[in-house]
Amino acid sequence: MRWSTRLILLVVGMVLLTGIISGGLALHNTTTQFNRYVGQAQEAQALRLAEQLGEYYGESGSFQGVEIILGMPRGGMGRGPMMRGMGGVSFYLSDTAGRVLWHPLAREIGERVSLENEKVKYPVKSKGEAIAYLLPLDIQLWGSRNLESQFTTSVLRSIVWGTALSIFIAVLLGLGLSRALLAPLQNLVRAAREFSQGNLTHRLEVKGNPDFGEVFAAFNNMAENLSRQEKLRRELVADVAHELRTPLTILSGHLESMQEGIEEITPENITSLHDEVLRLRGLVDDLQQLSLAEAKQLPLSKQEVNTVKFAQETLALFEAEAKEKDVEMSLRAENNLPFVYLDKGRIRQVLINLLSNALRYVPRGGRIFVDLKREENQLLIKVSDNGPGIESEDLPYIFDRFYRGDKSRNRMSGGTGLGLAIAKGFVEAHGGTIGVESHAGKGTEFTIRLPLTTG
Known part of the structure; x- marks a missing residue:
């Protein structure tokens, strides 16, 4: 069932339910008030x-000729006496023994009734x-229409017609509202179809209803991410192919030269080939x-690690290179830092990636600091x-695979471009986060946050 049909049925159902509930309550209350009014009038x-009959009896000493007050009885089953007010004369008269003295039907006069049952x-x-x-009297005895039934039928008819008119209006409004409300959804469906057909450039115009605006904005953000991920996927395939092609080309060229006798099989050449194999395996x-x-x-x-000692051991790996480049490397740690449970090998690789990048770009005489604190x-x-x-413009992408901020770097001197992506993956595997702050010409600061868990 289409959403437009569901919306119309929902509106009609709500109108119908409201009509039944409100109509039933209105009918009940109106009938109750009507009966109360008729009862009070009666x-x-x-x-x-x-009072009139009492005065008449006091003056005449009997009820002879009481017809001048109550009306002349009729013989047969006609409509009875002339009606007065709401119900006309809707009573009959009996003495204290239960003998009928006056009745709108002449044949009832003289009959007896049980006053105890009245x-x-x-x-x-x-x-x-x-x-x-x-x-x-029960007015229906002589064929008069029951006023309560008349009134109830009239009210019920009005409620039914009012509900039917409301349903008709609800259908018209439902048709209009369904088009207005479902138009944004139809735009969303069309956009989804465009995506399913590979058109990742399609975007939705964010305007109108703020609720749909949020949905459209979220869709556009998703589209941007998908488009970017697709671009990264293509770049990844191209980069991986290039990274693999370079050492494979070197290996193939050297091996072919050795096979043809152009190049001698010497320990130096074997070492060079082995280096390319190691590079391939590392990638x-x-x-x-x-x-x-x-x-x-x-x-x-994971194991319990003394963070200060761990950082000192990692910095020691770069002492020779830092001394050669005249770069100051120092550790600044708070006192009484707790032991932390972590995978030493993974986090050490994270620090190695960050420190090697820093050494690569810090100028001679520069400074590198590692700070530890809780x-x-x-x-x-x-x-x-x-x-x-x-x-x-490079900051949002530096943790992407194969991303290089320095476009002039070649793969021989700049690594594979996986270091920061691997660092981010390793830190997040520990339940932590890694972020970066940097300003061109003012240095860079990477911040790793690791939870102080106990296992």
């Missing part, structure tokens, strides 16, 4: 007639004593580790330098 009429009776008094009773290993980290399946071997339930590791910094 009681007032009875009291007035009882719940409603109005006494006719003379000198303070009851001399007769006025008893209410494949990096890609495998990165894939495991992104799939949240990276195995971790912040609430986290361990903060900051690696900062006073190098050339990173351009603002």
